[in-house]
Amino acid sequence: MATRQGTGxxxxxxxxxxxxxxxxxxxxxxxxxxxxxxxTHRSVAAAAGVPLGSTTYYFQTLDDLLEVALRQAAADNVRRLREWEESLPQDAEFAVALAELVMGYVRDQQPSTVVEYDLYVAALHRPRLRTVSMAWDQALTELFGSRTDPITGRLLAGLFCGLVMQVVIADPSPPYSEVETLFRRAIDGPAEHAGRMHRP
Incomplete structure (x- = not known):
């Protein structure tokens, strides 16, 4: 009996x-x-250096593993983005900073960027993962909106995700100047549009 209690x-x-x-x-x-x-549970156990039973103890199904991987990847990415945003001077040109960030994702963090998109796309076929991927979108919107406004933040979040994917897979990838121009248009566009609306 004592042995069973110890095991438990x-x-x-x-x-x-x-x-x-x-x-x-x-x-x-x-x-x-x-x-x-x-x-697979076996491949993850080998990578983690733990017994196979440990992976099935914490994560019974592969979808459980995918979910925790997506949550961890999103949390790591959000942390890095917040550190990046906090390091920017208040008077920094945000379009320039965003363009440099996109290029840096590919130049310095391509492996992690690719895996984050793999996990993100997995949510297309696994509804239980969508809440996690939506939380990542919301974090981007809030972070970019804190430097602009809520609507522009949402626009920048979508543009950012699309440009990162394009720069990773396109051959040749879009040049830095084009990426910066797109961000500048997204940020300055509402003001220019308002100006046109008030012209006689």
Whole structure:
């Protein structure tokens, strides 16, 4: 009886409190290396350096693994974006900063960018993932809107996601000057439109 209680106690209080997070990050690594189709409990366990039973203990299905990977990837990305925004001077040209950010995603963070889009697209066929992907969209809208206004923030969020994907997969990719021009038009457009509306 004492042995069974001890085993149960270990299950309730695992020695490795960070194991769940390690498994989540390992799932991101597997998707980065093999794509969504390469995600299995066994491949994630190997990447995390944990027994296979640990992955099924925390995440019973592959969709559970995908969900936690998407949540972790989105949280990491939002954290990096907030740090980026906080580091920008208040008088920085936002269109220039956004263009540099897009190019940096491809130049410095292409592997993580690709996996984040893989996970994001997975929500198209897995409704349970859509809440997480929508939360990422909302974070972008709020962050960009804090430098402009809510409507422009939403426009910039959609433009940002589309441009990152284009720069990653297009051959040749759009030049920096074009990316900056698009952001500048998105930011300055409402003012120009209002000016036209008031012309005689």
């Amino acid at each position: 106690s270990r299950r309730m209080r695992p020695n490795d409190p960070d194991r769940r997070t390690r498994i989540a990050r390992a799932a991101i690594e597997v998707v980065a290396e093999r794509g969504i189709e390469g995600l």
